Amino acid sequence: MDLMGTRVSVELWQDDEARGRELVNEVMEDYRRIDREMSTYKPDSEISLVNAHAAEKPMAISAELYSMIDRSLQLSVASRGAFDITYDSVGYLYDFRARKRPTDAQIEQHLGAVDYRHVVLDPKSSTVHFTQPGVRINVGGIAKGYTVQHAADMLRAKGVEHALLNAGGDTRVIGDRRGQPWIVGIRHPRLENEVITRLPIVDEAISTAGDYERFFEEDGKRYHHVINPRTGKPTEGILTVTVIGPDGTMTDGLDTAIFVLGAEEGLEMIKKYPEYEAIIVDSTGKISYSSGLAPPGQ
Numbered sequence: 001m002d003l004m005g006t007r008v009s010v011e012l013w014q015d016d017e018a019r020g021r022e023l024v025n026e027v028m029e030d031y032r033r034i035d036r037e038m039s040t041y042k043p044d045s046e047i048s049l050v051n052a053h054a055a056e057k058p059m060a061i062s063a064e065l066y067s068m069i070d071r072s073l074q075l076s077v078a079s080r081g082a083f084d085i086t087y088d089s090v091g092y093l094y095d096f097r098a099r100k101r102p103t104d105a106q107i108e109q110h111l112g113a114v115d116y117r118h119v120v121l122d123p124k125s126s127t128v129h130f131t132q133p134g135v136r137i138n139v140g141g142i143a144k145g146y147t148v149q150h151a152a153d154m155l156r157a158k159g160v161e162h163a164l165l166n167a168g169g170d171t172r173v174i175g176d177r178r179g180q181p182w183i184v185g186i187r188h189p190r191l192e193n194e195v196i197t198r199l200p201i202v203d204e205a206i207s208t209a210g211d212y213e214r215f216f217e218e219d220g221k222r223y224h225h226v227i228n229p230r231t232g233k234p235t236e237g238i239l240t241v242t243v244i245g246p247d248g249t250m251t252d253g254l255d256t257a258i259f260v261l262g263a264e265e266g267l268e269m270i271k272k273y274p275e276y277e278a279i280i281v282d283s284t285g286k287i288s289y290s291s292g293l294a295p296p297g298q
Contacts, residue, residue: 051137055134068142086114144167187212205252
């Protein structure tokens with residue numbers, strides 16, 4: 001099924017076929033529900049309403065959106081702003097399907113609204129407020145990872161012991177593949193149908209951010225969707241980042257943060273999260289691994 005600008009799927013084992021189909025339908029409906037509320041492309045979604053009115057006054061929001069914004073802000077602090085949900089204050093000016101990008105003057109005009117500190121949460125009233133007009137948030141940096149993690153938690157609570165949930169570059173597996181690990185390939189950022197490596201994973205999440213996901217090329221330059229919050233322009237120097245760990249929301253957010261930080265700073269950041277590992281491919285084609293994945297001798 002196409003959703004969130006990508007392909008989403010679920011594969012699970014269930015002895016009762018009818019029950020299995022019922023669970024698959026529940027997951028797909030959960031995917032659709034999250035997309036309805038978190039998509040900035042839907043003018044009546046909860047996040048679109050926040051973007052339209054949160055600068056006017058504090059807005060009461062759902063517990064789910066509050067949690068996603070809160071986790072995003074925590075990641076912003078940890079990455080020193082490399083991950084920033086207010087990037088969309090400039091990001092919305094890009095249209096990768098239409099091959100449109102903002103001018104330098106437009107970026108300059110909107111860049112002051114890009115700062116996660118403009119987003120104020122009040123836990124007592126469960127509200128969000130923007131400190132100035134022009135601020136827009138977008139949880140796309142964690143939404144797909146959150147979606148597969150949420151669905152995995154739901155399936156596990158219903159007794160499912162083996163499953164694979166996928167939303168584009170974000171995957172969450174439950175258990176193993178009936179006695180064998182799940183094998184997940186990391187796509188080569190430039191060679192179609194080729195992979196950099198394949199990883200065996202059991203009961204983990206894996207997320208990949210790449211400059212090949214949504215992009216267009218103009219005058220020999222690639223404009224892609226991973227926007228550097230400091231410049232308002234696509235991040236340069238990295239082709240792809242993959243993060244593996246126990247929580248899909250976190251792997252999704254970390255791959256974006258590391259992509260913006262670059263290989264050296266990104267590898268330093270992942271050290272703060274001992275349960276997570278990263279694979280980074282820079283623009284020269286060099287592959288870097290975090291300590292837990294580094295091949296012998298590296």
